[in-house]
Amino acid sequence: MAPSKLNPNGDASVSCSQPENGLIDLFNSEKAVQELLQQPPVQGIDDHLIEFSEALRTVAKALRRVSEGKASAQAEAAEWKRKYELERARNLQLERKELSSGEHNGDCSAENLTNQPMMCNEARKQSERCCGMHGIFSHEVLHNGEIDSDTEMVNNKFMRKASFKLSWWCKGEKSDQHKQDIVSFERGNITTAERSSKQISLKWESHPQTVLILTKPNSTSVRILCVDMVRWLREQKKMEIFVEPRVKVELMTESPNFDFVQTWKDDKETLLLHTNVDLVVTLGGDGTVLWAASLFKGPVPPVVPFSLGSLGFMTPFHSEQYRECLDSILRGPFSITLRHRLQCHVIRDAAKSEYESEGPILVLNEVTIDRGISSFLTNLECYSDGSFVTCVQGDGLILSTTSGSTAYSLAAGGSMVHPQVPGILFTPICPHSLSFRPLILPEHVTLRVQVPFNSRGHAWASFDGKDRRQLAPGDALVVSMAPCPVPTACQVDSTSDFLRSIHDGLHWNLRKTQSFEGPRDL
Numbered sequence: 471m472a473p474s475k476l477n478p479n480g481d482a483s484v485s486c487s488q489p490e491n492g493l494i495d496l497f498n499s500e501k502a503v504q505e506l507l508q509q510p511p512v513q514g515i516d517d518h519l520i521e522f523s524e525a526l527r528t529v530a531k532a533l534r535r536v537s538e539g540k541a542s543a544q545a546e547a548a549e550w551k552r553k554y555e556l557e558r559a560r561n562l563q564l565e566r567k568e569l570s571s572g573e574h575n576g577d578c579s580a581e582n583l584t585n586q587p588m589m590c591n592e593a594r595k596q597s598e599r600c601c602g603m604h605g606i607f608s609h610e611v612l613h614n615g616e617i618d619s620d621t622e623m624v625n626n627k628f629m630r631k632a633s634f635k636l637s638w639w640c641k642g643e644k645s646d647q648h649k650q651d652i653v654s655f656e657r658g659n660i661t662t663a664e665r666s667s668k669q670i671s672l673k674w675e676s677h678p679q680t681v682l683i684l685t686k687p688n689s690t691s692v693r694i695l696c697v698d699m700v701r702w703l704r705e706q707k708k709m710e711i712f713v714e715p716r717v718k719v720e721l722m723t724e725s726p727n728f729d730f731v732q733t734w735k736d737d738k739e740t741l742l743l744h745t746n747v748d749l750v751v752t753l754g755g756d757g758t759v760l761w762a763a764s765l766f767k768g769p770v771p772p773v774v775p776f777s778l779g780s781l782g783f784m785t786p787f788h789s790e791q792y793r794e795c796l797d798s799i800l801r802g803p804f805s806i807t808l809r810h811r812l813q814c815h816v817i818r819d820a821a822k823s824e825y826e827s828e829g830p831i832l833v834l835n836e837v838t839i840d841r842g843i844s845s846f847l848t849n850l851e852c853y854s855d856g857s858f859v860t861c862v863q864g865d866g867l868i869l870s871t872t873s874g875s876t877a878y879s880l881a882a883g884g885s886m887v888h889p890q891v892p893g894i895l896f897t898p899i900c901p902h903s904l905s906f907r908p909l910i911l912p913e914h915v916t917l918r919v920q921v922p923f924n925s926r927g928h929a930w931a932s933f934d935g936k937d938r939r940q941l942a943p944g945d946a947l948v949v950s951m952a953p954c955p956v957p958t959a960c961q962v963d964s965t966s967d968f969l970r971s972i973h974d975g976l977h978w979n980l981r982k983t984q985s986f987e988g989p990r991d992l
């Protein structure tokens with residue numbers, strides 16, 4: 471590039487030198503630009519000359535910036551080229567060594583692998599096979615500069631990058647039981663391979679035949695709809711129909727022709743419901759969905775919730791179009807939201823072992839531990855997997871699922887969370903502390919809420935707003951994620967349905983749009 475010069479008369483002389491390799495002669499160009507910029511600005515009366523001189527100075531500054539950029543890019547390119555060549559030389563050398571030593575002995579213990587300078591492809595493949603076989607992490611060192619003395623210093627400058635594999639591990643599990651990886655780990659770079667909260671689609675593999683209809687009690691509109699739906703499902707869709715004993719009585723009062731409708735006698739038979747029922751339909755509000763979930767202590771069939779309540783966060787289907795909705799659900803496929811549940815154990819102080827006494831209680835929304843009728847502050851010690859979390863002093867604590875995040879937890883100041891986000895909300899109720907913010911904990915934790923022996927009063931646990939149980943000093947509640955979620959059918963998909971429910975149900979962030987008129991940035 472150009473030594474360019476402005477002589478005292480204002481003439482500019484510019485010369486270009488093009489080096490052999492075709493690249494710009496950066497050194498000379500830089501020198502010329504420096505010289506030009508060091509020249510004092512032209513003084514004189516000729517305006518054109520002054521203007522021309524200024525223009526040249528501007529061009530020179532621009533040229534300097536360009537040449538600086540090019541210089542650093544070239545240096546970087548040269549560095550990469552050198553690294554590449556070093557690596558190639560090392561690989562060739564290793565391959566030659568291996569060939570000359572005849573065979574590889576097949577030992578790929580972690581120790582041997584980390585001590586190898588740079589694995590050739592075959593060695594790496596072999597180590598992957600070996601480590602894959604054991605299903606555990608590997609610590610293969612990919613760069614470990616150790617070849618000859620010339621390159622040693624350079625190689626030590628390179629980072630030593632080891633690849634690794636992440637495996638999902640849970641407390642109590644044997645070390646060889648690893649969960650499926652959800653990240654890839656190519657050359658030590660972590661990228662997420664799977665998302666845990668993908669939209670889930672349900673496709674029938676055989677035609678559904680049996681439907682359970684659950685209805686909100688004491689509602690005339692629900693009763694009328696139920697009668698109509700039972701007739702349609704039987705006559706048009708040839709379905710087997712189950713209802714609760716109370717509803718069977720109501721239907722038989724309506725007409726003796728409903729004797730084909732089946733029901734159950736006792737709790738023992740309820741426990742077997744999931745083995746018979748392909749689909750559950752709920753007619754009511756969110757409370758009826760909670761009720762439906764509570765009937766299934768284990769696996770839950772897909773639930774289609776029709777809205778006949780006031781809010782309907784979990785009830786996306788409109789009862790007026792029930793025929794079209796059920797038609798499309800019975801045909802499938804359709805989107806579902808897998809709603810996580812919490813399993814709760816009440817552990818009495820008197821019990822000898824953790825799970826000795828009462829069976830688990832499953833909740834779809836939340837379990838609440840509060841002060842009940844006691845006028846004293848609750849005092850609850852909370853632990854997560856044995857680690858102390860905090861001591862709740864206030865009205866109580868809500869442990870909520872993400873589905874329940876829009877219910878009681880929301881009223882107590884907790885965040886609204888998409889129902890497919892796996893987590894447990896830890897939301898205090900009226901804490902007597904300025905700094906007690908709600909938490910969201912990962913789904914895998916086991917929480918223990920303990921009423922301390924020195925507590926002034928009792929605490930009360932309630933499950934989805936029902937079934938209150940007293941907790942005396944020394945008693946505890948142990949809460950973890952239940953293995954069987956509640957699959958609820960979506961009107962559109964889980965995200966659209968969630969957003970619709972917070973917009974329509976809570977008028978979330980509803981605000982009049984500011985008018986265009988008024989002061990604004992120009």
Ligand SMILES: NC(=O)c1ccc[n+]([C@@H]2O[C@H](COP(=O)([O-])OP(=O)(O)OC[C@H]3O[C@@H](n4cnc5c(N)ncnc54)[C@H](O)[C@@H]3O)[C@@H](O)[C@H]2O)c1
Nearest residue numbers: 755756757781782783835836873874876877878881934935
């Ligand atoms: N202060 C409060 O907000 C408060 C107090 C007590 C109970 N509750 C909630 O009521 C639930 C029991 O419901 P119910 O219908 O049997 O009692 P309910 O008939 O008293 O109804 C309670 C209200 O909570 C709404 N609701 C229930 N689940 C919801 C959810 N997941 N998201 C948004 N809103 C929801 C219902 O639509 C209903 O309007 C409890 O699980 C608890 O979450 C809330």
Ligand SMILES: Nc1ncnc2c1ncn2[C@@H]1O[C@H](COP(=O)(O)OP(=O)(O)OP(=O)(O)O)[C@@H](O)[C@H]1O
Nearest residue numbers: 684685686687754755756757758761779780781782
């Ligand atoms: N089949 C049922 N048997 C007994 N109780 C039920 C049944 N279905 C619903 N419930 C209870 O009835 C109550 C009200 O039900 P739901 O929430 O569905 O109606 P809602 O209160 O009119 O609706 P919303 O909550 O949207 O205003 C809830 O406490 C629920 O647990």
